[in-house]
Amino acid sequence: xxxxxxxxxxxxxxxxxxxxxxxxxxxxxxxxxxxxxxxxxxxxxxxxxxxxxxxxxxxxxxxxxxxxxxxxxxxxxxxxxxxxxxxxxxxxxxxxxxxxxxxxxxxxxxxxxxxxxxxxxxxxxxxxxxxxxxxxxxxxxxxxxxxx
Numbered sequence: 001x002x003x004x005x006x007x008x009x010x011x012x013x014x015x016x017x018x019x020x021x022x023x024x025x026x027x028x029x030x031x032x033x034x035x036x037x038x039x040x041x042x043x044x045x046x047x048x049x050x051x052x053x054x055x056x057x058x059x060x061x062x063x064x065x066x067x068x069x070x071x072x073x074x075x076x077x078x079x080x081x082x083x084x085x086x087x088x089x090x091x092x093x094x095x096x097x098x099x100x101x102x103x104x105x106x107x108x109x110x111x112x113x114x115x116x117x118x119x120x121x122x123x124x125x126x127x128x129x130x131x132x133x134x135x136x137x138x139x140x141x142x143x144x145x146x147x148x
Contacts, residue, residue: 002027002142005075007068007098008091009083010034014108014131018079021135025142030071032064039064072098077141079134082109082117092120099123106134 004027006015019029033039043050043059050056072078078098082088098105107124108131109117121127128134136147 002138003074003076004029004138005071005078005098006031006081007072007078007094008081008108009088010036010039011085012083014081014083017131018134021132022138025135025139027138027142030075032068032071068094069097072103073101075103077106077138078103079106079108080120082107082113082120084110084112095120095123106137108134 002025006018006029010032015029015031015034022029033042038045040057040060042063043061044056046063047059050059072094075098078094080091080095080098082091095105095107105124106126106128107117107121108128109121110129114121126137128137139145139147
């Protein structure tokens, strides 16, 4: 079984597309909490309210880090998606953490991000444009079969 962590952008269906395209492969997928409100508010929902937004966000970030770090450390492969919208600081941090751990890293990004992500891409073993390409990579790694 290959353990794959799907990190990064949470506003599109890219994770579902990879999971669907990888059906039949011996792969287990993990991901961060993709419910944006739950992710933002988990700290105060569990540990108590904070009047200052900085500490509100920090509580949530620390709880999310427990999940994210654990899943990246357990992963055999880490896929990080950089989307078209929003600043992707968390995705860049996850990619760097995975690279520092020596995890095989696959980056999923549109071509317009190539220049901005050149250092991140240099740390990756593959840079894909479409989620289905990630599934093709996983298929090849597990079976040696090419798409088609």
